[in-house]
Amino acid sequence: MLLKDNFVAYYEYLNNLTCIENFEIVLIDNACTDTTPLILKQLRRDYKNIQIYKTARKGLGLALKEGIDRATYDVVMFTAIDICFGLGIIEQSIEKYLEGYTLILGSKGHRKSVYKARLQRMIFSRFYNFLLRLLFNTNIRDTQGTFLINKKLNQKTLSAVDSEDAWFQTQLALYINKTNKNTVEIPVRYIEQGRKSRINYTDALKILRNMLKGYLKYRKWKPFNII
Numbered sequence: 001m002l003l004k005d006n007f008v009a010y011y012e013y014l015n016n017l018t019c020i021e022n023f024e025i026v027l028i029d030n031a032c033t034d035t036t037p038l039i040l041k042q043l044r045r046d047y048k049n050i051q052i053y054k055t056a057r058k059g060l061g062l063a064l065k066e067g068i069d070r071a072t073y074d075v076v077m078f079t080a081i082d083i084c085f086g087l088g089i090i091e092q093s094i095e096k097y098l099e100g101y102t103l104i105l106g107s108k109g110h111r112k113s114v115y116k117a118r119l120q121r122m123i124f125s126r127f128y129n130f131l132l133r134l135l136f137n138t139n140i141r142d143t144q145g146t147f148l149i150n151k152k153l154n155q156k157t158l159s160a161v162d163s164e165d166a167w168f169q170t171q172l173a174l175y176i177n178k179t180n181k182n183t184v185e186i187p188v189r190y191i192e193q194g195r196k197s198r199i200n201y202t203d204a205l206k207i208l209r210n211m212l213k214g215y216l217k218y219r220k221w222k223p224f225n226i227i
Helices: 002-015 036-046 060-070 088-098 119-136 155-159 167-180 201-220
Strands: 025-029 050-054 075-078 103-107 114-116 146-150 183-187 189-191
Touching: 002 025, 002 036, 025 036, 025 060, 036 050, 050 060, 060 075, 060 167, 075 088, 088 103, 088 146, 088 183, 103 167, 119 201, 146 167, 155 167, 167 183, 167 201
Parallel strands: 025 050, 103 183, 114 189
Antiparallel strands: 075 146, 103 146
């Protein structure tokens, strides 16, 4: 029942958040084969302000793109259903958006962040972000946390973000940042609990291969002018 409990936590938090007038929660069934579809069906029956969609294939990028495209409102935020960054990251992100930032990233690489995970995962994460800054000449320190954007403002840029896997988040951050340079990273508190999966060599090589492919595409991509 973790999915239902966490959804309720998000829902009640947003329902009591005074800095927003309206909200919806978009949940993506990422080709799940367990009991997730049944739980989502129950949530849609019991709660308003909820949208549920299903992707034909697995892939984080596919799920995120579906969620962004389907969202009713222009301001869209992504955060994981397991609340690994806490609920307060939502209000902090909205505050930065209201200050005028175009891309707000919840960043484990922020100097004020608390980041505790398996040593293997922490080493790989830091190596990944080091390579990212080196190859792409960016000062973004973490692209794999949360993000908040205005999809209408970035409509043309988002049309070029086409990754179907976890590279989607990095691609989105790089492209939007390249377009307008109005990005801010905010600190998060991430303490690994229950996530005991390890990064194997196959996964690591796939991630690095996607980075190199993304780099070649990024070099050729021309940012759009925002009016």
